[in-house]
Amino acid sequence: MASTARLTVLSEGLKTACSQCNLQELCLPIGLSNNDLAQLDELVSVRKRLKRHQHLYRTGDPFEAIYAVRAGSFKTSIVQEDGREQVTGFQMTSEILGLDGISAETHTCDAEALEDSEVCVIPFAKLEELSRQVEPLQHQFHKVMSREIVRDHSVMMLLGSMRAEERLAAFLLNLSQRFTARGFSHTEFHLRMTREEIGSYLGLKLETVSRAFSRFQERGLISVQQKHIHILDIDGLHAIVSQHTAL
């Protein structure tokens, strides 16, 4: 009976504690003292679970909180009237979602779970309040926003001046690096998104993505089996990315 009661709570909210979280070192709380962490625990008190394909927020939703991915993964995208979408990012554990909403107090993109996932809800007004008191938190939050800007710039670079294979190689290397930071294998992983979503993110059609995967496999750079990726020659991938830079 306790378990059923708990399940109900789980579906909507569950006590969180940054101080207990193993993602601490990658997430918003980097560099906080134990005392500061305790204050953050107060603030980030609710988690939210989402099933695959469920939306965390949609364009136009009022902005109230930002979110830290605790488990699973998401995509953010801008959807146009005709239904075509531009994927603007893929977020994995410890990454922050919702920063787009601050400027207009309304979300400007959709955030959708790519698998069953869980986020920590960080009420924004409270975050601003606490970060006025806790300097390291303030600074860390600014860094998080700035990192998003830097990331966006490198996507612009990718979209603006790389060819298809370069884009895909850069994408794989980026994933690999992020998996590594989370303690997973940097040579073997599972894609959570479809070819179409990858294509949208990289400014390519899904057929082009598929073909590029096949060519990488032919050349022995990776082995692909649907969504399972095994990187066999990471230097080879790096060489592809920097080839347009070499001479």
Added chain:
Amino acid sequence: MASTARLTVLSEGLKTACSQCNLQELCLPIGLSNNDLAQLDELVSVRKRLKRHQHLYRTGDPFEAIYAVRAGSFKTSIVQEDGREQVTGFQMTSEILGLDGISAETHTCDAEALEDSEVCVIPFAKLEELSRQVEPLQHQFHKVMSREIVRDHSVMMLLGSMRAEERLAAFLLNLSQRFTARGFSHTEFHLRMTREEIGSYLGLKLETVSRAFSRFQERGLISVQQKHIHILDIDGLHAIVSQHTAL
């Protein structure tokens, strides 16, 4: 005599006062009380002048301040070893430069004046300090950062899913809208950047930009004379941007 002395000061720094600035309503101080503004005046005490083609900062420079464009305009770009550049943005008066540097405490792009320009120097550590005390300032700063993220997303959209003419039309409309906000004509303006820089920003070659301008002119949408642009049919431009969306 006083004037010569003053000129020397001008070359490096000049007393600024947000409270006296006519860009107040577009810039960081939006929504500040007179009292808060006075505090901001203390902080933003130095201006910096730059000649055309001079760099405000370069990739790798230590990050110490952000900048508000007071006069003139800038481009930011990521430059690769081979010298090829990806322009990540064009900034005009009241827009903020340097946010990319917060994350790694090092600038991650180059910022170059497109014409003789002037910026207000906002020492970042002091800005964080003051924004811990002045809530509206804190909030406004967060909005500025968020706006940059939203802008970047729309550039991704542009680069990822629009064709050449759509990109250029969107670019012209964006400029028009920004000029309007600054009290200038929204149908007639001077481009501060070259075709190559526009191309880099839009992920196109300069020849493609030039051809698109010519085609717009042929169709009576604009009149172009080198860098001077006259928009004749703003709805026509809008139609081009949204054509890929209309069915």
Added chain:
DNA sequence: CGTATCCTTGATTCGCTTCAACATTAGTGG
């Protein structure tokens, strides 16, 4: 006033998209 920079325009090439058919996997209900 001369020279470097920037812009325009044409012809050709190339890479990605489009269209199409089929294969595979995942998800659903009987």
Added chain:
DNA sequence: CCACTAATGTTGAAGCGAATCAAGGATACG
């Protein structure tokens, strides 16, 4: 648990849009 169907992924052939190559012209700047 299997059968069926929808979603996803692969591969080929043809078409198209932008890049590339090339030459000439306009403009701005020292």
